[in-house]
Amino acid sequence: MTTPPTTQAHLSRRTFLKTLTAAGAVGIVAAGGYTLYEFAPWLDYDQQATYTRRPLAAEVNRSAPPLYELIRYASLAVNGHNTQPWKFAIKENVIEIHPDYTRRLPVVDPDDRELWISLGCALENLLIAARATGHAAEVIYPDAEDMIRVNLMTDSPQDDALFNAIPLRQNTRSEYDGKPISAAELDLLKALPQEPGVTARFVTSPAEREMVIEYVNQGNLSQYTDTEFVSELLTWLRFTRKEALAALDGLYTRCSGNPEVPRWLGQMFVTGTDSQQQADTDAKKLRSSAGALVITSESEDRTAWVRAGQMYERTALLMTSLNIKSAFVNQPIEVASLRSEFQSAMGLDGNLPQLLLRFGYANGMPKSLRRPVEAILV
Numbered sequence: 001m002t003t004p005p006t007t008q009a010h011l012s013r014r015t016f017l018k019t020l021t022a023a024g025a026v027g028i029v030a031a032g033g034y035t036l037y038e039f040a041p042w043l044d045y046d047q048q049a050t051y052t053r054r055p056l057a058a059e060v061n062r063s064a065p066p067l068y069e070l071i072r073y074a075s076l077a078v079n080g081h082n083t084q085p086w087k088f089a090i091k092e093n094v095i096e097i098h099p100d101y102t103r104r105l106p107v108v109d110p111d112d113r114e115l116w117i118s119l120g121c122a123l124e125n126l127l128i129a130a131r132a133t134g135h136a137a138e139v140i141y142p143d144a145e146d147m148i149r150v151n152l153m154t155d156s157p158q159d160d161a162l163f164n165a166i167p168l169r170q171n172t173r174s175e176y177d178g179k180p181i182s183a184a185e186l187d188l189l190k191a192l193p194q195e196p197g198v199t200a201r202f203v204t205s206p207a208e209r210e211m212v213i214e215y216v217n218q219g220n221l222s223q224y225t226d227t228e229f230v231s232e233l234l235t236w237l238r239f240t241r242k243e244a245l246a247a248l249d250g251l252y253t254r255c256s257g258n259p260e261v262p263r264w265l266g267q268m269f270v271t272g273t274d275s276q277q278q279a280d281t282d283a284k285k286l287r288s289s290a291g292a293l294v295i296t297s298e299s300e301d302r303t304a305w306v307r308a309g310q311m312y313e314r315t316a317l318l319m320t321s322l323n324i325k326s327a328f329v330n331q332p333i334e335v336a337s338l339r340s341e342f343q344s345a346m347g348l349d350g351n352l353p354q355l356l357l358r359f360g361y362a363n364g365m366p367k368s369l370r371r372p373v374e375a376i377l378v
């Protein structure tokens with residue numbers, strides 16, 4: 001039986017309208033999904049960040065984790081521009097930490113001082129994770145060789161608050177809430193075991209903090225008028241989550257409290273940064289902090305840099321466990337012409353400033369990413 005043309009036309013129109021409505025709904029959902037995807041950059045980024053920082057205890061038996069997991073925890077350490085300038089080698093019960101000179105920062109760090117500090121930070125995480133998971137460790141510092149060697153032996157696992165802080169620590173670049181930290185917490189920080197030759201000099205008086213601000217100002221004015229500094233920084237900035245997720249390294253804008261923008265626009269902002277404005281922003285952030293800390297060393301060599309890094313990471317982890325945030329303001333040390341002036345102004349005597357940071361209370365920021373262990377094995 002053939003359908004009368006009128007009815008067919010009528011049904012077709014109804015079907016057509018239904019199809020159109022369904023297509024419209026699909027279109028709206030698709031457009032909504034796309035908009036959400038484009039303008040909700042935290043969606044898959046935060047998943048990746050959470051995966052990067054998954055607690056070691058959650059996936060392996062803590063008393064016998066594979067050495068890969070110790071390396072993953074080492075790689076969660078603080079490091080210059082998030083270049084992750086390290087390679088690891090596993091040789092039976094030895095883990096070697098090698099510098100990855102392809103990830104140097106020749107402008108801001110021409111002597112690889114900060115690169116070796118970064119390796120020291122990774123070493124500290126590795127040692128804390130090793131002890132917590134049932135290893136005693138012996139460290140051979142890079143005096144004779146261009147690497148750090150960690151010999152691991154079986155031991156009983158040691159409970160350590162710093163271990164739990166490893167995946168939570170971050171360099172928090174926001175403004176803080178202006179509240180001081182308690183004397184008891186300051187005492188805990190000062191009581192941390194020191195590395196040989198390394199000192200931690202806390203700055204909590206307003207007068208001394210103003211002096212630190214003055215040097216950070218000068219450092220900012222020098223760095224942000226230096227086109228080479230700015231172009232090196234640009235190569236490590238990740239302006240969108242697509243860039244950040246593709247590279248799994250570098251400085252993603254949202255981790256510094258800035259919005260996502262296309263690279264061309266971000267480049268325009270960064271190259272057009274007014275150095276005085278940058279200095280004023282950092283001065284405000286320092287004034288919102290509870291204090292500052294200078295980490296110094298007696299000598300200037302690879303081992304001293306590694307030990308300074310260890311001291312920083314240990315301090316940052318204790319701060320994290322006390323819910324205290326910290327962020328670097330290294331400008332007066334990175335700008336060579338300011339470093340010795342800063343050293344005498346702070347009364348550091350023969351101790352060389354290696355790192356300068358501010359600390360205090362604030363909410364956390366989006367967390368930075370790391371490359372997987374497979375990518376950082378020799």
Ligand SMILES: Cc1cc2nc3c(=O)[nH]c(=O)nc-3n(C[C@H](O)[C@H](O)[C@H](O)COP(=O)(O)O)c2cc1C
Binds near residue numbers: 078169367
């Ligand atoms: C030696 C060294 C120097 C650094 N200098 C700065 C700095 O001047 N300003 C800053 O905001 N972060 C600085 N950082 C922090 C890194 O940018 C940060 O650790 C990295 O982006 C990874 O982020 P996360 O620490 O939050 O995991 C420095 C880190 C190291 C080890």
